[in-house]
Amino acid sequence: MRTRPTSVIGEWRKVIGQFKIRSATMERNVEKMLNRVSVVFIIIGTAIMVVMILQTPKTCIPPEAPSKPHTHFPRSTCDSSPRQHLPFPKKNARMWSSKAWKSRLSSFSSYFLRFRDLGFLSNHTKALFLSAGAGHAPMALSQIGIADITAVELVDSLPLVRRADPHNLPYFDGAFDFAFTAHLSEALFPWRFVEEMERTVRRGGFCVVAVDECGGDDVRDIARLFPNSKVVDVANVTLEGSKRTSILLRVQDSPT
Secondary structure (H helix, E strand, C coil), rough: CCCHHHHHHHHHHHHHHHHHHHHHHHCCCCCCCHHHHHHHHHHHHHHHHHHHHHHCCHCCCCCCCCCCCCCCCCCCCCCCCCCCCCCCCHHHHHHHHHHHHHHHHHHHHHHHHHHHCCCCCCCCCCCCCCCCCCCCHHHHHHCCCCCCCEECCCHHHHHHHHEEECCCCCCCCEEEEEEEEHHHHHCCCHHEEEEEEEHHHEEECCCCCCCCCCCCHHHHHHCCCCCEEEEEEEEEEECEEEEEEEEEEEEEEEEE
């Protein structure tokens, strides 16, 4: 009577042992199969990448185009030939003849003509442009008769604009009669930007800033950035299609 339960337990142990063996075998088989599938997918993916890199799709090449040497990665697979780069004179001629350029040029020309009519500019004026961008403002000033123009920007745009840091200008004190910027609000250190602007303009010369339209306290705050200058003219103007406030200051003697 006592040996019967023992035999039943033994049978169950055998069954459990066989199940474990089968489970382990199944796990190993599944793992081998997954490894094989992974290898297959890696090979397929690699082959696809090689084909994409080495073969330009026919749909990207016009049927009448002559055969050309293959262009390799990282160019686009649709870039079937090297890009042509225009020389600077042709590139500038194209840009300067655009409608957008002419519109901005006209805007600046009208703006500077007002200063000439008021007697703040003449054909002999030595002018400096800070943060001059692509050069719309210096070109406009040139077109109204001023020849001695210097324009600087962090990135040059030859032949109108040369590279220099407006916060650390490479010019002598009092080298210019007239300095202009339309980008004071974008200066990293406005006080240093203005300090260099004032330093390079002679006593009796003019500093001009064009800022977003403002008045009253805002104009006074901007004027305080120019400790050696006095406000002479403030006017609301339209410049490059935007409402701006123009502030003209005359540089005075530096305090001793």
